Amino acid sequence: MLNSTIEKFKAYKRGFSINKKHKIIGWFFVIPGALLIFSFYFYPIVRAFLLSLQGGVGNNLRYAGLANYKRLFEDTLFKKSLFNVFVYLILQVPIMLTLALILAGILNDKTLKFRSFFRTAIFVPCATSLVSYAIIFRSMFALDGFVNTILINMNLLGEPINWLGGPWTARLLIVIGLTWRWTGYNMIFYLAGLQNIDPAIYEAAKIDGASAFDRLTKITIPMLKPIILLTTIMSTNGTLQIFDETKNLTNGGPANATISVSQYIYRLSFEYVPRFGYAAAVALVVFVIVAILSFIQMKVGDER
Amino acid sequence: MNKKKLFRASKYGFLIIISFLSLFPLLWMFIAATNKSVDVLAGTLIPGKNLIENFKVLTVNTNLYRAMWNSFKYAAVTTLASLLISSLAGYGFEIYHDRGKDMLMKILLLSMMVPFAVIMVPLYMLFGDLGLLNTTAGFALPTVSTAFLIFLFRQSSRNFPHEVIEASRLDGLTEIGIFFKMFIPIMRSTYAAAAVITFMNAWNNYLWPLIIMQKDSAKTMPLLISNLTAGYTTDYGVLMLAVGISILPTLILFLALQKNFAEGVTGSAK
Amino acid sequence: MKKKLTVLFLMVLMVAGFTTMTFAQEETTITVWCWDPNFNIYAMEEAAAIYKNINPNVNIEIKEVAWEDLQTQLSTSLSANQTENLPDIILMQDNALAKNVNSFPNAFYDLSDSGIEFDNFANFKVELTKVDGKNYAVPFDNGAAINAMRVDILEEAGYTIDDFTNITWEEFIEKGSDVKEKTGKPLLSAIAGQSDLLMIMMQSTGNWFFDQNGEPNIADNEPLKEIIRVYQELLEKEILVQVNDWNQYISTFQSGTVAGTMNGAWIIGSIVPVEEQAGDWRITNIPRLANVEGATNYSNQGGSSWMVMANSENPEIAADFLDKTFAGSKELYETILPSSGAIATYLPAGDSEVYNMPHPFFGGQKIYTEIIDYAARVPEVDYGIYNYEARDTVSTAITQIMSGQDIQSALDEAQSTLEFQMW
Numbered sequence: 001m002l003n004s005t006i007e008k009f010k011a012y013k014r015g016f017s018i019n020k021k022h023k024i025i026g027w028f029f030v031i032p033g034a035l036l037i038f039s040f041y042f043y044p045i046v047r048a049f050l051l052s053l054q055g056g057v058g059n060n061l062r063y064a065g066l067a068n069y070k071r072l073f074e075d076t077l078f079k080k081s082l083f084n085v086f087v088y089l090i091l092q093v094p095i096m097l098t099l100a101l102i103l104a105g106i107l108n109d110k111t112l113k114f115r116s117f118f119r120t121a122i123f124v125p126c127a128t129s130l131v132s133y134a135i136i137f138r139s140m141f142a143l144d145g146f147v148n149t150i151l152i153n154m155n156l157l158g159e160p161i162n163w164l165g166g167p168w169t170a171r172l173l174i175v176i177g178l179t180w181r182w183t184g185y186n187m188i189f190y191l192a193g194l195q196n197i198d199p200a201i202y203e204a205a206k207i208d209g210a211s212a213f214d215r216l217t218k219i220t221i222p223m224l225k226p227i228i229l230l231t232t233i234m235s236t237n238g239t240l241q242i243f244d245e246t247k248n249l250t251n252g253g254p255a256n257a258t259i260s261v262s263q264y265i266y267r268l269s270f271e272y273v274p275r276f277g278y279a280a281a282v283a284l285v286v287f288v289i290v291a292i293l294s295f296i297q298m299k300v301g302d303e304r
Numbered sequence: 305m306n307k308k309k310l311f312r313a314s315k316y317g318f319l320i321i322i323s324f325l326s327l328f329p330l331l332w333m334f335i336a337a338t339n340k341s342v343d344v345l346a347g348t349l350i351p352g353k354n355l356i357e358n359f360k361v362l363t364v365n366t367n368l369y370r371a372m373w374n375s376f377k378y379a380a381v382t383t384l385a386s387l388l389i390s391s392l393a394g395y396g397f398e399i400y401h402d403r404g405k406d407m408l409m410k411i412l413l414l415s416m417m418v419p420f421a422v423i424m425v426p427l428y429m430l431f432g433d434l435g436l437l438n439t440t441a442g443f444a445l446p447t448v449s450t451a452f453l454i455f456l457f458r459q460s461s462r463n464f465p466h467e468v469i470e471a472s473r474l475d476g477l478t479e480i481g482i483f484f485k486m487f488i489p490i491m492r493s494t495y496a497a498a499a500v501i502t503f504m505n506a507w508n509n510y511l512w513p514l515i516i517m518q519k520d521s522a523k524t525m526p527l528l529i530s531n532l533t534a535g536y537t538t539d540y541g542v543l544m545l546a547v548g549i550s551i552l553p554t555l556i557l558f559l560a561l562q563k564n565f566a567e568g569v570t571g572s573a574k
Numbered sequence: 575m576k577k578k579l580t581v582l583f584l585m586v587l588m589v590a591g592f593t594t595m596t597f598a599q600e601e602t603t604i605t606v607w608c609w610d611p612n613f614n615i616y617a618m619e620e621a622a623a624i625y626k627n628i629n630p631n632v633n634i635e636i637k638e639v640a641w642e643d644l645q646t647q648l649s650t651s652l653s654a655n656q657t658e659n660l661p662d663i664i665l666m667q668d669n670a671l672a673k674n675v676n677s678f679p680n681a682f683y684d685l686s687d688s689g690i691e692f693d694n695f696a697n698f699k700v701e702l703t704k705v706d707g708k709n710y711a712v713p714f715d716n717g718a719a720i721n722a723m724r725v726d727i728l729e730e731a732g733y734t735i736d737d738f739t740n741i742t743w744e745e746f747i748e749k750g751s752d753v754k755e756k757t758g759k760p761l762l763s764a765i766a767g768q769s770d771l772l773m774i775m776m777q778s779t780g781n782w783f784f785d786q787n788g789e790p791n792i793a794d795n796e797p798l799k800e801i802i803r804v805y806q807e808l809l810e811k812e813i814l815v816q817v818n819d820w821n822q823y824i825s826t827f828q829s830g831t832v833a834g835t836m837n838g839a840w841i842i843g844s845i846v847p848v849e850e851q852a853g854d855w856r857i858t859n860i861p862r863l864a865n866v867e868g869a870t871n872y873s874n875q876g877g878s879s880w881m882v883m884a885n886s887e888n889p890e891i892a893a894d895f896l897d898k899t900f901a902g903s904k905e906l907y908e909t910i911l912p913s914s915g916a917i918a919t920y921l922p923a924g925d926s927e928v929y930n931m932p933h934p935f936f937g938g939q940k941i942y943t944e945i946i947d948y949a950a951r952v953p954e955v956d957y958g959i960y961n962y963e964a965r966d967t968v969s970t971a972i973t974q975i976m977s978g979q980d981i982q983s984a985l986d987e988a989q990s991t992l993e994f995q996m997w
Contacts, residue, residue, distance in 0.1 A: 018400055025479045026400020033393030034412060036449035040427065041415035047426030048418065058677025059653045076991065103322070106315055107566065119562055120555075121323035124330050127504055127554045129547045131529055132333045135540075138819050139347060164818045165766060165977070184326065185501070189456070192497035192565040196463040226459035233413065234452060241419050253767045255973040256966075262419045269421055270646050271962045272995065274677050276425060276653055283422035290417040298410060304401070304462065342848055345825035365611045366638075425654050432656030515650045518659035520637040527643065534640030535610035537843040540821060 045287075052280035057273055068281035078282060080256055081264040084171065085240050088260075092175045093235045100183045100231070104190035105220070119191070122184040133181075134248040138164065141173060167257030170250050174258050177245050182238075186231045193227035194220070229301040233294050240290050261286050330551075337545035344540040358541045368546070370521065371528040376553060378443060378513070378524060379506035385448045386502050387495060393449070394457020395483055399469065409458060412451040420511055428515055442516050447506060453498060460494040461487075496564035504554045525550045603633045604892050608665035609640050612843070613715070614878070617910045617918075621899035624906055628898055632891060641667055641878075645674075652678045657885035662892045666711060668702045668877045672959045675705040683882035685709045688893040690901045696919040696949040702957065703879050710881055712896045716917040717838035717877030718948040719774045719860050722845060723761070725937070726854040727833040731756040735856040740871055742864040743804045750813035759833040762808065763826040766816040767973045770875060771836060773965065775801045778873035779866045780953035783964040783992070790960075790996065792968065793982070793989035797866045802972065802981055804863065809976070836860055838875035839917055839945045846915070846935045853937050859948055872951040877919075917942055919949050963995045 055064030072078050103122060107115050125133070140146045141163040148160035163169045197220070205215055221228070243262035246252055252259030261282060268279040336344045339352035362368055397409050427446060428437075436442035464487065472482045488495065510526045517523075529550060532543045608614040615636055622634035639647070644664060651660050666674065675682055686709045692700050699713035725735055731753040738746065750761045764771045776782060776797065783798075785791040792798065808814035815832060817823050826832045828848050835841060845855060859871040880900060882892045899906050900920070907923035910916045912931075923929055924946035932938035958964065971988035975981055 018402070022400050022479070023402050023405075026396045026402075026405060029396025029400070029483070030393045030405060030408070033389045033449040033454050034408060036389065036445070037412050037415050037451060037454075040430075040446040040449075041418075041423065041451075043430065044423040044426035045415070045418050047429070048422045051422075051426070058649075058679075059655065060677075060679070071997075074994070076994075103319075106319065110567070112315070115566070116562065118319045118323050119566055120559065121327045123558055123562075124555070125326050127551055127558070128330055128333070129508070129526075129529065129550060131533065132336075132544055132547045133329045135819075135821055136329045136332050139822065142818055142822065165973075180325065188497050188501065188565060192493040193460065193463075195493035195565065195567070196460060196491070198463075198465065223463060226462040230455055230459045233455075237416055241417075243419075243421075253973065254977075255767065255970040262421065265419055265421050267962075267966075269425075270642070270649050273673050273959055273963070274649050274653065276422075280422050283419045287414070287418045291414055294413060294417070295410070298413075340847075342828050345821055346829050347825075425650055428650050428656060429654040432654060432658075437656065437659055511646070514643055515647055518637075518647070520635075527640075530640045530643060531609065531638050534642075536613055536840040537847075538821070 048280045049284060051277050052284050054277040055275075056277065057275060061277055064277070068278045069285075071278070072281060072285060077256060077259070078261070078264060081259045081261045084246075084258055085242060085260050087171055088174060088178065088242060089236060089239045092178045093232070093239055095175075096179045096183050097186060097228070097231055097235060099179070100186035101190055101224075101228070103183070104187045104194060105216070107187075108191060108194045119187075122187060124184070125181045126185040128181075130244050130248045133177075137173075137177060137249060164250060165254055167254065170254055170258045174245055174249060177249050178239070178242070181245070182235070186235065189227055189231055190224065193224050197223045225301060225303075229297065232301070233297055236293050236297070237290050240286060240293075333544050334548055336541060337548045339541050341538070341540040341542070344544065352541075354541055355545070358539075358545045361539065361542050362545055365542075366528050366531065366546075367520075367523065368528070368549070371523050371525050372549070372553075374522055375507050375525040375550075378440075378509075379503050379553070381440075382444055382447050382506040383499055383502045385444065386450070386453055386506075387498055389449050390453035391457045391488070391491075391495070391498075392483065393454045394459075395461055395487055397454065397458045398461035399464070399466075409455070413455060415451050424511060424515065427512075431516065437516060438518055438522070443513065443522075446512060447509065453502065456498055457491075457494065460491060464491060493565040496561040500554070500558050500561055500565075503557055507550075507554055600631045601633060602631060602888050602891055603635055604663060604886075604888060604895060605635045605637065605661035606663040606665075607637050607639045607644055607661045609638060609644070611638065613840075613914055613916050614665055616914050617714075617900075617906070617916050620909050621895075621903070621906055624899050624903055625895050629891075629894070632895065634895070637661065641665075645670065648674065648678075652681050657681075657883075660883050660885050662883055662886035662888060663896070664881050664883060665714070665878050666881045668699070668717075668879060669957045669961050671703060671711060671879065671881075672705055672957060673961065675710055676959045681884050682710050683884045683886065683889045683893065685712065685882060685893055685896075688890075688897060690893070690897045692901075694901065694921055696921060696946075696952065698874060698952040698954045699877065699879070699919045699949070701954045702877075711879035712881075712900050713877075713879045713919045714900060715840065715876075715878055716919045716945060716949050717840060717874045718919075718945055718952055719778070719836060719873040719875055720839050720841070720857045720945065720948065721834065721836045721860045722827075722841065722855055722857045723834035724759075724827075724830070724851070724854050725856050727757050727759050728753065735858050738861075739858040741861050743861045744864055746861040747804070747807055747811060747813060750808070751811050753833065754811070754813055757833070759831070760813050760815045761832065761834045762814040762836060763817055763823055763832045764814060765820065765823050766818060766976070767969055769965070769969045769972050771814075772801055772805060772968070772972060774836060774860065774873045774875050775804070775863065776873075777875075777953060777955045778860060778871070779863055779869045780955060781866075781868075782955045782957060783968060784956070784958045784960075788958060790964070790989055790992040792964075792971070792992060793985045795985070797863065797869075798968070798985070799981060800863055800865050802975060805972075806976070838877065839948075840876065840915075842915055842941070852935050855936050856939050857936065857941050857944065868953075870951065870953055872948050872953065874949075874952045874955075911942060917945050919946075921946065921950060960992070960996050964992055967992045967995075 052068055053063060053065060054061040055067055056062050107119055143160050143162055151157040161169055163173055201219060202215060205219060241262050242260045246258050246260040246263050250258045252263055265279045265282050268275050335349060335351050337358060338355040339348060340354045343352055397405050431437055431442045468486050469482055472486055477485060508526055513524050514527060529546050532546055606618055608618060615638060618636050625632060651657055690712060692709055695713045703709060703711035703713055721738060723735060723738060728734060733749060737749060754760060779797045781797045783790065783792055817826060824844050827835045860873060862871045863869040880896055882889050886892055904923055904926055907918055907920055908926050908928040911928050924943055929942040930940055933941050967988040971984040974984045
């Protein structure tokens, strides 16, 4: 019964026509934005690729072919940074997006009180400046900090954990920090997306006798699919390119256990002896990886 | 009946815990802004009496008003321009979709996947050659159109009721007319969310404003905050005050717009 | 009437035009980039005021830029070959100077023949600002290492500041353990994984992480191994406590958790704001490593110097400005010292009255002359071009050693990583 209701709505959409004239008009809509991106993103990316074929220091650059790329294979710091960002990706993104989805679902209930307050509270972390929250984060997770004290008092720990001192606990900290910071951000997109779902379809489904769970899985999530795809691509991209959190929370430590690829690029450009060609090569490797992952996600999730 | 009540109560409980965890650092920050640096570092959670003093130091040592104004100008202009250009493109990509446009969208997405630190230098060279260093145009151009926003509008347009478009065409509206008169009002939740996010990102943008604007008078808030931590001694009370002030515009915008993206427009589709 | 007015108006315009033209021709603006309003910027402002009396047509414009941001802007502009936005003078961290001069040759103005008297500055600083024998910067702030201690706590254990002067690390550990036992307070704190203290100890021996040929010297670096041994002992005996970041480090001595700290002289700026501790602090020199040949009680941490950019339109004026102020004006140093505590490395300033004043916070100790004296005795060390890489690899090795890895293997790893990064 429910399925036929959904099918009716889908069929109505499919009946929508786009003729040739429309398609041409559509290009006019699209060109300004696309042109700006080509000028200010793709042009520099091409330049960056050319730069990645050059070796040397500072502004003494000379053509070196694929030497930079070959060197990446032996670069332990690069490999470590790549490993780290994948750890963050796998651990953090699914948790964060699920949490954001749940929160958006809960907060979309018009009968819930104080929704405004909850929404604002959950949004606040992504607007909070990293400078301030890094300080308090590190002090909360210090050896004698708040978190250890609570965990010991609750008898969950025997000895305080040196959060910032161990590689995996430090990585966990980054994951916690990222989740804390970006859940609200993603929640906003889900909330906005939920507003665009025609309430009539829920009415029809209720009349057809669908349960709350059915409505969630057969209507809400499928209709939110476009937005969910947006957030997974953006989060994958964002996490693999993460910089602020690893620099400010742990500065890549301890012993480079948390350093991210973007941080490594920054070091190569502005802290170590500047090698912009090599940094560009690192960036392009990241680019290829993110592109492949996004392509896969689009293939799986992008449908009309 | 009891099961329902329990479920409802646990929802509230969950939300309260999450809200507290989210707000706690902000609260700490506002308390720190009222204290002396020494006390801030000692970890006090009691509001102090140093707010006026910190404010005085902040306005004397830095050009706070100027930086706030610059950040606001830049963020507002970027947000308005961005929303227009990106939503036009997103609408175009979805409503007039064909294989070419779908391919183009995928290509545009690639533009976000290279870390900015590496794009920065060629971009700087480009703007230098164009003579746009130190100009507002140079400031704004790279950030006005982003694949992210275009993608957001494209995805959101998937749920735009097409019967509205059919009806509007029958009514004699031009395509662009449909966009301005129908799409924008109906999709206001997406615009509201996009406005808040774009404003926030523009406000917090660090690297590009750092290198494109060299004049001291063009400094933005993130740079001002960075300068506060650059000395041999950092006054943490003053720092937290600056950070707190810096959050306010985004917060205010959020509060003003949140009803729009979170509480839908009932019956608008009809 | 109208005609007369118009003529008069035009004449006024002409006169105004001429005067602005002539003034515009004569007035030059020198832009300076530096950070820290309480310290460097303040010093620059005072220098500008002094120079105004010497050369009234020169206008000094200061822009506040954090060091990291300055390096980013510098690297970006220089590698993009777009130097129009760069200033005339910059403040440069000493440990990044060689790297910048080497990476961007011809970007910095050679000051060797500009008339500046470099002998007036502490030797180790001048060496740091030289590349290939040429002087590229005017040394400025003083990072000479000091051991600042809470003498009220020392007294409880029966010691005075003299007991910690000119000593070895063995003696420090011995007395430190005693103090810990009797008062419960450690003598030092340091940031885990950020080996500032180790850097200080390294330079005190006159060694660094590179050998004479500029090759990495970590795996077989005997002074380094000795330093690590000492550091481990300090940690074991709880004379040194480790914290996780800069603000926690500051907090340890501000709140009295530790009874002292060792760092560059500029750390005084973080000690004096704690009014309740006034009178309880004294400074002295740092301990030396007895088992290392050539070890001293003196070292350096941090420090920066003024450089002139080659793209400047008026490099001679900029150089002259620096010459007459930072490299020649005792008055400048006397002015900036009392209000900012900006102790410089200009040796003649050490004779002035102001520098000889007793400091109330330090119980009347004449800290400024002492610090200038320390600066004169700091061993020369060449940080090298790959200094940041060296520091990172050594810090990583130390962290691994503190987590239990054996010293030699960690140092071997660091050595090979550094070699890899120097290509």
